[in-house]
Amino acid sequence: MRAVVLKGPMKIEMIDLPKPVPKEDEVLVCVRAVGICGSDVRYFLGENPWSLHTLGLDLKEEKAFILGHEVSGDIVEVGSRVQGSRISERVGIIAFKGCGKCYYCRRNLPNLCAETLHIGHDGRWKDLEYPPGGYADYIAVWDDKAHPIPRNVTYEEATQLDGLAVAVHANNRGGVSPGDSVVVIGCGAIGLMLSQVARARGAQVICVDTWEVPLKIAEGLGADHVVNAKGKGELSEEITELTGGVGANVVFDTVGEEQTVKAGLRSLARFGRCVSLAVTRAKVQLNLTDIGGEKVLTCSANNLYEDYPVAVEMLASGKVKVRPFITHKMTLEDYRVAFDMLLNKEAHGAVKIVLIP
Numbered sequence: 001m002r003a004v005v006l007k008g009p010m011k012i013e014m015i016d017l018p019k020p021v022p023k024e025d026e027v028l029v030c031v032r033a034v035g036i037c038g039s040d041v042r043y044f045l046g047e048n049p050w051s052l053h054t055l056g057l058d059l060k061e062e063k064a065f066i067l068g069h070e071v072s073g074d075i076v077e078v079g080s081r082v083q084g085s086r087i088s089e090r091v092g093i094i095a096f097k098g099c100g101k102c103y104y105c106r107r108n109l110p111n112l113c114a115e116t117l118h119i120g121h122d123g124r125w126k127d128l129e130y131p132p133g134g135y136a137d138y139i140a141v142w143d144d145k146a147h148p149i150p151r152n153v154t155y156e157e158a159t160q161l162d163g164l165a166v167a168v169h170a171n172n173r174g175g176v177s178p179g180d181s182v183v184v185i186g187c188g189a190i191g192l193m194l195s196q197v198a199r200a201r202g203a204q205v206i207c208v209d210t211w212e213v214p215l216k217i218a219e220g221l222g223a224d225h226v227v228n229a230k231g232k233g234e235l236s237e238e239i240t241e242l243t244g245g246v247g248a249n250v251v252f253d254t255v256g257e258e259q260t261v262k263a264g265l266r267s268l269a270r271f272g273r274c275v276s277l278a279v280t281r282a283k284v285q286l287n288l289t290d291i292g293g294e295k296v297l298t299c300s301a302n303n304l305y306e307d308y309p310v311a312v313e314m315l316a317s318g319k320v321k322v323r324p325f326i327t328h329k330m331t332l333e334d335y336r337v338a339f340d341m342l343l344n345k346e347a348h349g350a351v352k353i354v355l356i357p
Helices: 038-044 049-054 161-174 189-200 212-220 235-242 258-266 307-317 332-343
Strands: 002-008 011-016 026-035 070-078 090-093 138-142 146-148 181-185 204-209 225-228 248-253 268-276 296-299 326-331 352-356
Touching (some): 002 332, 026 090, 070 138, 070 161, 090 138, 146 307, 161 189, 181 258, 189 204, 189 212, 189 248, 204 235, 225 235, 235 258, 248 258, 258 268, 326 332, 332 352
Parallel strands (some): 181 204, 248 268, 268 296
Antiparallel strands (some): 002 011, 026 070, 026 352
16 A cells, blocks of 8 residues: 655655555554644654643654554455444544553543554654655554444544544633633644534634634634634733633644643633643743633643544534645645645645545
């Protein structure tokens, strides 16, 4: 099969590999579509967003691996212990599995497990030369992590279930409730799904970006207000005005820069929550008054297993729409062009690119 392998910072290559043979508790998925996540781009640039976000550690990748975790496809083979007739089943995948034994896994927090095996995210699979990922013709997946997708959800749409599960988990972390005012800073794919999940929960949503393209998409997806922050001064003043002089109950920061963290905290109402979805090594200098009034600064890392079926229901029911921000569909062979486009997204109008093997 063909597979696109990340061999180091800025080193990505398509190679030929043997088609995987599923283990007894795995299924083999023929990949029909795979999304390019923002974290894939960060890996390409030499970062490890998983370790930064999940462990708070800047670990470096030491092994080449197949990129891609936003995967959908058809089951074409099953392991010996897989029950039921799963052949030809249309599935999306929960792309990680905790160890099941550690402090965090025992407390139903597998998203924080340090021994996580993550498809398309890391090279810590010791028994494989090239750890699995979705930028390939086939991928072996744990049976219980291959989730059926309804017929009214296309393969391309299903690639966004991973990110939608992240958005569901983040809304839980932020405690978004009916009547809340929610601000989303950064309106890439994750930001656009965060805003829709919040709207589905009955919140008023304000979307903030410095680029008009995603803001127009956000408006079309039901955002109550959109704010282009490019060249503007204090964002918190505009947020305070839009929220009736109170401030936001929840701010989601998908950018992870000093100015967005500060703006997010200062835009909060008292007792508000600022949730970061882009933990980076950025140094942020705060005044303690920025968290005065019982404000909370936290992060949301990955998602829980049970967030994925919630995402499936939200996508299938139309509560969340992803087609408007899938701006490009390309072949797997076009992976280099796709990455170049995402590294210069405004010049190409690229929000989300989906590869079709």
